[in-house]
Amino acid sequence: MSQPEKKVDRRVIRSKEALKQALLKLMADKDFDAITITEIVELSNYNRGTFYTHYVNKEALLDDIIDELIRELLKSYRSPYENQDIFRINELTANSVRIFEHVLHYSSVYAILLRSNVISNLREKMFRALKDVSMNELVYSDNGINPELLANYAIHGLLGLIFYWIESGFAYSSSYMQEQLILMIQWRPTEAKTNVVPER
Known part of the structure; x- marks a missing residue:
């Protein structure tokens, strides 16, 4: 029963x-x-x-705020693949990315935490949560890349974009950020012109 x-x-x-x-x-x-x-x-x-x-103390209250924020963050992160057996990253569209919409929805909370002296705690918890989900729920074919190094690289890059966006005062729309993320994921540069003046 x-x-x-x-x-x-x-x-x-x-x-x-x-x-x-x-x-x-x-x-x-x-x-x-x-x-x-x-x-x-x-x-x-x-x-x-x-x-x-x-x-028990004000730290526990703060943890409750951050934990709730991270639960919602993970929902948005999972959104593009949560109902799929195979997640085809090359078919990922900007409309399926929800993480920037999440950040915008909680923009006032993120902005307050970013300006406070607890930001390192928030960053660390966000990183650990996203890395755990990435490593446990997304299994890539063996391509010779260390999975943990790949997760560190990808999550630090994503968080870098998120925190830059918050620090800029949300200078771009969430849809623009989603479009730019897709372009970055799919971009495979083979060369870049340098602006370094050669020594004579």
Whole structure:
């Protein structure tokens, strides 16, 4: 006999969301290390008892924000191949790429975290999560390339684009970023003209 689904307590969802939003609002103006739990609960209109019911400290609250962000990031990353047995990368289209739409949807959160002193934590968690998914869910034919080196190369490149885009204040549309990513993936340069002046 299957277990009945656990009913989600809407009050818990509301209080946790209020605490998250309060922390993000405070982080928009000051470093995470300088923020106190008292400030968080006062801004969220809850009390310390409610805070400690959900989180052991403010670091746990921040982790909850980042973990939720990464869950959504991974959904967007998987989107082009989640219902396919074979993922044909050469047939990948810009419209099937969802990762930039995800970043734009959470643009205010990413921008706050990027300006804060917790950005290294965010980058590291994003990298580890994307690398794990890439290595465990996408199996390439043997081409002599070390799979772990390939995953490091690809994920660092993708994150570089994402963080450049955030740092630029989202200077380009998400559709443009998707199109550019596809062009980069499919580009196979064989030569490049140099601008180096030869020594005489």
